[in-house]
Structures are given as structure tokens and as C-alpha cells.
Amino acid sequence: MTNFGNDVQFGIYKHMQAPDPNRLPMRYEDWEQRARDILDDGPYDYVAGGSGAEETIQSNREAFKRWQIVPRVFRHVEKRNLKLGLYGCMLPSPVMVAPIGVQSIIHSEGELASARAAASVGVPYIASSASSHSMEEIAEAMGDAPRWFQLYWSRDPQIAKSFVERAEQAGYTAIVVTLDTPMMAWRELDLQNVYLPFLIGEGIGNYLTDPAFRSGLEMPPEEDAMGAIMHWTRVFGHAGLTWEDLAELKKTTSLPIILKGILHPDDAKLALQYGADGIIVSNHGGRQVDGAIAALDALPAVVEAIEGRIPVLMDSGIRRGADVFKAIALGAKGVLVGRPCMYGLAVAGETGVRHVITNLLADFDLTMALSGCRDLKEINKEMVIPASR
């Protein structure tokens, strides 16, 4: 039990007499603006943008506004417990860093900086298949800190198998299989910018270091970078997968398998039927199907379908402590945070990501306290109502 939010607040206010004129932003909007100022159009739009008219991005935020917290009082909330037990690990909070690829386009240290930041606060880091650094390098940067590996299931089964084996060996303790991206969606800003970072060799660190990938090349990537990139375009996605393939994947690993990108309750039921160990309700931060259901709107029906049998997590649109609270109230065990961490990375590398995570946790802790909750278990459906507007 801690009073984390207050500690972070007063760690800031104690500098009242002489605040650092170069201090980092506090508000999500200011982080984003700073990132916008620093980055070129290509990398900025790649991170900030979504598919189509970006209506899914908007819906993700609007969904949070349609729920309101109803605080309770007189509940002895001096100290709170934010800890979450998940897959045999006790996590310090219900927050995780979402898998995000190609981080080298926004900061020279890329995923290594984000992973170090997550490790320094004990928040699990989910390493993307599409990282610029290899999963082994990321693991090394993290020491013993908790980490999961996100799998983009390659069309080449040997590569998919090899990724999972490597992840297991490098100390990742769960496999997050992303199901909403067998191919890239229609992303108008990237098309307008004619910008796809993979084609300049960013975001393929796991592939270039993979024996199964390399065995499919005529020449090693060190001698023919373009050949390797073109091979990547052929093996990256796999639109032919079906539920039966999940059974095959389960045979290759003893790690928990968590399916990311579930939005329909019937898919949640299938996930149970085919042996998934967890679900992440997500629309990929509005980067895949435009005009799709907001992840938060999809959450209650998925939670109902799962009946508490496996953990349900969510992402897409988490920006502040109140968002974390609402997602948990609607049945998520925990949440993943995407773009906020990326703006922190772009602006201030490892320090920036640490600031973003720490401040989000402080905000969430204070939201809990001020809503009358001492423990995550007390955050339930009774704590929120649909907004009357």
C-alpha cells in the first residue's frame, strides 16, 4: 500500500521556488505538440496517424467521455494498493507499455530507451515483432524486469516458430499475438507522405537477426540490405491464419498466449474455446479498421463473454488516470499505453517515457483515492455511469 500519487505531486511542487524552465510537459496534449515540433512529417504522422478518416481514433477517445466516474467518500483511502497479479507475476500496477514497432524513427535509442524506462518503474514492456532492435537486445537492456513479446505471425511458419523460441529464451514471459494486422490498413497520411519505415530498413531488427529469416535470403542482409527488406515484405503478414492455427502455436510454447485485437464477443468465446490465456481488447489505436467500434465500447461485451475465465486487458485511447480507472471499472484487468509513451520517447528518450508512465500512474492512483477505492478490486461497474449528455 502506498501514497504514490501524493509523493509524485509533492516531488514536483517542492520545486515551487525555482521550477526548472526546461521541465518536461505534464499534459498529454503538450507531449504530442512537442513531438510534432521535433519530428519530420513522415515519422510523426506514422506514430500519430490512423487509418482512413481516423474516425476510430476519435471514437476511442469519445468512448471514454461517454462514461463518468461516480466517486464515493468517507472510505479511508490514505494508502492504495495498485498491484496486479497476472500470470504468476506480481506487477506494481495495472499499466503496461503497448507493443510499438519502429521506434528508431522517433529516437536514436528506439526501443532500448522505452524498455529501460519501463524496467526502471517495473512496468511490463511488450516488445514488438517490428522493433528496430532485436528482442535479445531489448531483453538485455531490461535486466530481470517483466517483459512480454508481441508476435506478428509471419507467413513463414519457421520464422513465427523461431520468434517464439527466441522470446522464450530471452526471458519474455508471455506471447501477445496481434490478430488485427495481417496486413497494413489504408493509412492516408503515410500514403501522402510516401513513408513506410520498414522499406528503409527500420523496424526489422528481429528479422535480420533471425536464422529462419536469414535462411530464406540469397545473400546476407549485411551484403544486400534491399534484398532482405524485400524478403521481409513477402513474409511479414499472414492473412491465411484461422483459429485452428492457434492450437499449433500453443504446441510450440509453454508461455501464456494472449490474443490482441479482439473486439467481438463471439471472437472472445472462440479465443476461450481454442485455449487462449488472455485477451487484449484493442483496435490497434485506430490504425487498422477505420470506422470501427471503440475499444472501450467493445470491452463490456467481451468481458461478459469471457466470464472471468482468462484475463481481459484493453488498449486504444488511454491517456490519463481516469481512462485507466474507467477501463478497469468496465472489466479490464489492466491496460496498455501506446502513443503517450511514444511522445515521451520522441521528446526526451528514456527520461521522457519514464515521466509519462510515472505521471500516468500517479494520476491513476489519485483518481482511485478520490473515487474512494483502495484496491483495484474495488473499481467495478458500480463506480461508473453512462454520461447523461
Ligand code: FNR
Ligand atoms: C502500434 N501498435 C502496434 N501493435 C502491435 O501489436 N505491434 C506493433 O508493432 C505495433 N506498432 C505500433 C506502432 C505505432 C506507431 C503505434 C502508435 C501503435 C498498436 C499498439 O500496440 C496499441 O494497440 C495502440 O498504440 C494503443 O492505442 P493508443 O494508446 O496509442 O491510443
